[in-house]
Amino acid sequence: MITNGRRYTLIILLFSLFSFEAGKCQVRDASSIFSQPVQLDSFVISNGFDVNAFIARVRVDSTFYKAFKSMRLIPYTAANNILVFGKIGDTIASMHSKTRQKIVDGCRITVTDEEQIAGDFYRRKGNYKYYTAELFAHLFFAPEPRCNEKDIVAGSLEVKGEGPMAKSEYQLKHLIFNPGSKVEGIPFMGARESIFNPEEAEKYDFKIARENFEGFSCYVFRITPKPGYEHKVIYNELTTWFRVKDYTIVARNYSLSYHTMVYDFDVNMKVRTSQIGNKLYPTFISYDGNWHIFSQKRERVKFTVVINY
Numbered sequence: 106m107i108t109n110g111r112r113y114t115l116i117i118l119l120f121s122l123f124s125f126e127a128g129k130c131q132v133r134d135a136s137s138i139f140s141q142p143v144q145l146d147s148f149v150i151s152n153g154f155d156v157n158a159f160i161a162r163v164r165v166d167s168t169f170y171k172a173f174k175s176m177r178l179i180p181y182t183a184a185n186n187i188l189v190f191g192k193i194g195d196t197i198a199s200m201h202s203k204t205r206q207k208i209v210d211g212c213r214i215t216v217t218d219e220e221q222i223a224g225d226f227y228r229r230k231g232n233y234k235y236y237t238a239e240l241f242a243h244l245f246f247a248p249e250p251r252c253n254e255k256d257i258v259a260g261s262l263e264v265k266g267e268g269p270m271a272k273s274e275y276q277l278k279h280l281i282f283n284p285g286s287k288v289e290g291i292p293f294m295g296a297r298e299s300i301f302n303p304e305e306a307e308k309y310d311f312k313i314a315r316e317n318f319e320g321f322s323c324y325v326f327r328i329t330p331k332p333g334y335e336h337k338v339i340y341n342e343l344t345t346w347f348r349v350k351d352y353t354i355v356a357r358n359y360s361l362s363y364h365t366m367v368y369d370f371d372v373n374m375k376v377r378t379s380q381i382g383n384k385l386y387p388t389f390i391s392y393d394g395n396w397h398i399f400s401q402k403r404e405r406v407k408f409t410v411v412i413n414y
Contacts, residue, residue, distance in 0.1 A: 141306045146314040149324075159313065163326060163345075164301060167258045168353045172378050172385040174256035177213055179386075181206050181414045183245065189224070189235055190405040198224030200238065204246065212250035237394065237406040245410060256384075297339045297363070300328070308334040315349070318356055322349045339363050353385050354378060370396035381414050388412050 143156050182205050189198040202220040206213055225234055233239040299305050312327040323346040330338050341360035348355050355378055362371040377389040390410045397403040 140303065141309075141311060144310065144312040146312075148315045149313055152315075154313070156313070159324070159326075162352060163347075166352070166354070168385055169357070169378075171256055171258045172354075172387055174254075174258065175384050176386050176412070177206075177251075177254045178208070178256055179206075179414060180208055181386075181412050183413070184411045185241075185245070185408070186410075187226075187238055187241060187406065187408040189226070189238075190407075196224070198226040198235070200226050206247070209250065210252075212252035213247050213254065214250045215246045215248060235404055235406065236401075237396075237404050237408070241408055300340065305338070307331075308338050309340070318346045321346070321355055323347055323355060324349060324352075353380070366399075368396070368398040370394065372396070386412070386414055388414075 143160070145154060145156070182203065185200070185202045185204060187200045188196055191197045200220065200222055203218045205216045205218060207216055226238065228234050233242060297305060300309065308331055309328050310331055312325075312329075314325045314327075316323060316325055318325075326345050326347065328340055328343045330341065335341070339361050341362055343359040344357070345354055346356040347353070357376045358374070360373045363369065372392070372394040374393075375389070375391045376387060378385050379388045380386075389412070391408070393407045395403070395405045
């Protein structure tokens with residue numbers, strides 16, 4: 106059974122995994138919905154870059170969401186590594202596995218080809234001892250067939266299911282794929298996830314540059330806290346690389362932290378994608394997180410996933 110505390114923890118961790126960002130002269134347009142100054146590099150300036158159009162496009166981007174939905178529809182292999190650390194940084198549990206996603210009669214199922222376990226990774230009955238590991242499995246493994254999944258994005262954020270987990274997933278979708286939206290039901294967060302809103306946006310510096318990333322010409326959208334706001338916001342840094350030719354997201358790095366009397370988290374993430382055929386898919390995910398929630402033990406966990414299609 107998922108308690109409220111545990112449910113909120115899952116939402117926060119998943120939020121940190123996929124969260125969207127608002128991402129040398131100063132540019133301001135009073136007619137734009139997003140009215141904060143945006144710093145541009147010299148290359149962007151010299152090419153007559155339309156800041157307002159770019160911000161608007163970033164805010165409605167669905168390529169990242171679609172990439173993660175699309176990966177559920179095709180076969181792939183994955184190398185999965187999870188390390189759990191103790192108070193002094195020693196490894197107290199780990200899991201290394203190689204898995205395959207199979208598609209059978211329109212349903213996906215995960216087959217484990219290799220698995221190496223150390224420490225108390227599992228409980229005696231075979232359940233995951235650590236919430237982060239359970240979260241990882243929920244995201245990437247389908248031990249039983251899961252059917253009728255689609256990668257259609259339009260309208261899918263509004264689909265609600267029944268029960269606590271369905272409510273959590275509904276909240277989660279809005280946190281991570283509806284940029285800047287206010288999400289109800291997560292305690293003590295306030296409106297800090299609404300980074301495009303003036304009250305939050307004024308706490309950040311926004312920058313746009315153009316640079317090459319792994320062979321692609323990209324627009325890079327970065328957000329960092331303004332001096333004095335480092336401990337008053339969620340995002341320590343968010344950087345997204347948009348491929349110039351079509352604005353698809355090829356990479357995202359980010360660092361998030363937040364502390365309350367009830368919970369705290371400090372998370373660093375990297376996500377990479379690749380285009381295969383005419384679709385985008387995630388190919389690499391790394392997570393380094395330290396989190397604690399009232400009445401639960403602190404967890405310090407790192408994991409990586411390398412995916413091949």
